[in-house]
Amino acid sequence: MSKFFISSDLIKDDKVFIDGENANHIINALRCKIGEKIEVSSGDGYDYVCKIEEISKNIVVAKIIDFFSNESEPDIKITLYQGLPKSEKMELIIQKCVELGVDEIVPVVTDRVIVKLSGKEDKKITRWNKISEAAAKQSRRGKIPTVQPIISFNDAIKQASKNNLNIIPYEKEQKNGIKNIINTFKGKSIGVFIGPEGGFSEKEIEIAIKNDITPITLGKRILRTETAGFITTAILLYELEV
Structure with missing residues (x-):
């Protein structure tokens, strides 16, 4: 499952709105389809598992279906x-x-x-x-x-x-x-x-x-x-x- 970093203001309620280079990568490089899962992080200590709901020319909308604490960051x-x-x-x-x-x-x-x-x-x-x-x-x-x-x-x-x-x-x-x-x-x-x-x-x-x-x-x-x-x-x- 591919991972993407986005700013926290692109997470609204249970949806994430992915634009810019990340959207281009999802659409044109990975050729993801509606229903596929991706992982998103905003640097808040959590990772979000999302299912793609909409794909347009410049934006990807995905629904958060699960989230978990990211354990990869050192305490120091x-x-x-x-x-x-x-x-x-x-x-x-x-x-x-x-x-x-x-x-x-x-x-x-x-x-x-x-x-x-x-x-x-x-x-x-x-x-x-x-x-x-x-x-x-x-x-x-x-x-x-x-x-x-x-x-x-x-x-x-x-x-x-x-x-x-x-x-x-x-x-x-x-x-x-x-x-x-x-x-x-x-x-x-x-x-x-x-x-x-x-x-x-x-x-x-x-x-x-x-x-x-x-x-x-x-x-x-x-x-x-x-x-x-x-x-x-x-x-x-x-x-x-x-």
Whole structure:
């Protein structure tokens, strides 16, 4: 059964009114017929099983026949602050981190970022959010994690102050592992800082430490930027048992 995310204002009483790209996908790609079932989520913590009642050129109307609590969202909110990588690596990072359970992704410009966006930031963000949506559908998430606008490292540091815990994998850290940190963690939100291909500069690590962002080790091997984010997320969720 195909899943679609819609805004809450499109759910009225026992009906859902699906328009835009979702309606186009139902009508032209899936070629759904009246009477077929689809699954809908508005990010309110519930999934709705619906039966299609009407199909017009631009809208699909379906009746809610069942609903249940979505159990796929972790209790801990993980925000990934990702140093911008080259080429299509960001797309892979978004896809896999959304599948694993990241709550939000923030692209960050750091000292060693070499990618040039040349005024294409808005197009990139739009595409990245579509990739997040597709990954959320595939993994049956209860929400679509947002890919935020690109910000500077200093702004990311400020933004991360809202989290209960922030960590930064760093190749020179030898002792502090995720398990050590999580053993005493009692909060509800974690920020994960991942550097670009060249990693973080010494200056950035110093700034991070001064702002209570804890350096951690991911083991004896150096991971690529496109690997480090979802490995860190996977370990966190495993250790937290969520």
